[in-house]
Amino acid sequence: MLGKKIKNGNIEDTLNRFLKDDQHLVLGFEKGENGVSLRAFKNYLDHYSLLNPIFSTNGALHLRRLFSKGTKIILMLRPCEIRAYIELIKLNQIEREDIIAVSIDCFGALSSKDKTDDIPAEADQLREYFKKTDTMRWACKVCRERRGVVGDAGIRIDRDGLFWAFSYTEKGDSFLSLIEGEPEESRTEMLMSGSEKQDQFQNDMKTFSKDFAKCTMCMNCRDMCPVCYCIDCVFNGDEYLPKGDALLNKILRSGPVQLPQGKELFHFIRMYHVSQTCVGCGACEEACPQGIPLTKYFKGISERLQGMFSYMSGRSFDESIPYLTFLEDELKNAED
Amino acid sequence: MLQDKAEKNPEIIGFACSYCTFKASEMAGSLRMKYPEGVKLIQVPCSSRVDPAFVIKAIFEGADGVFVAGCHPGDCHFIKGNYFTRRKIAALKEMFDAFSMKDKLRLFWVSAAEARRFIDKVTTMYNEIKERKNVREKN
């Protein structure tokens, strides 16, 4: 494949050149005293880090309802973040015209809740680190796409440890043209190959009750999910989860309830609502104060339901979200 | 006799499109055909109006079964609503299947003229769920 080789410091120079314009922004990672974190850069890059080995939120979360044209933005994010960004475009939550989305090969990440002070942010060291310890988040261990192959362009690492930039769309071409040097054929294989297929998710209500026993219904998982985007969520009013008088009436009408109520309701409905758009990033689990294994459920269900339509969230800009389209002749076995 | 009393009657919620299945249920009524009392119909303007959230709510708030019913594919009053219904409900069934509760949900196509088909579909569903429910409660 034709790409551009990235020499040391090359990416920083490229992004810095881009940032000279006052109307240009870069969303990427920053190395700070307290580890690596997400940062929106303006004017120049400071302590830029290509990789982010610590997962706290999904960067696409911050792009929801971004409609302004005229400000050019380059996203330098993980594949799961770019995939969520792509799903949000399909849901009309982002105007993509002035955004260039670059996905970067990802070696996995630690949870921000874990001890993170000794984790390196360089590719080769990070690989060694994860070989030695078993601290990688579960979501990353079973990640569906950790290669920088989604979005407008990708940063990939080959087997010799060299970095490459590849373009996938016209906007990707313009990103590559910002990088110094001429495009060349990459002959070495890339370090990272596609992910293994996971077993189909299967569960039962008993295990569900056990796993969610400690859920407090704080709804952080919903709020931190990049693709759970409804402004007027069904769980905000009294219809699904009544409070106060409405709750009292419900109890008087239909009997005692355990409080907090509606765990099944909340998680099942959310699981369904994000079933085609969930990118399996595990931001929900990361946000959960109670340590509920949310990724297992949300990633599991979404992969199973996406599989029915040979769909994969965020894989391409053009594939329609399955619930928004249909074939006249299909799914006969769903009819009773 | 005692045995009979102990038998549990299921409750089934049906979301019925007002252009077809709901009409069929009205026709069944005017023809004095009977269907089980435990079947409660909710009229919707089109089967595609049914957000799977409604189905999930019905199930976790006590319904033993839920069906979504609309016009036969190709006959939707809104031209293609029921094709979306089929996708959404098929996916919901798959999700229920993952939690071993697929038997709780059904999808019917019943036109306004098919009163007999309506009675057959809901009665069969009712009886099967009743049987399963009582087997489960005896064990």
Ligand code: SF4
């Ligand atoms: S889920 Fe995948 S892409 Fe996201 S941080 Fe983990 S390994 Fe990287």
Ligand code: SF4
């Ligand atoms: S449900 Fe969880 S894993 Fe899926 S996209 Fe939302 S935050 Fe990520």
Ligand code: SF4
């Ligand atoms: S974040 Fe955790 S505790 Fe809060 S609602 Fe979600 S699963 Fe429950």
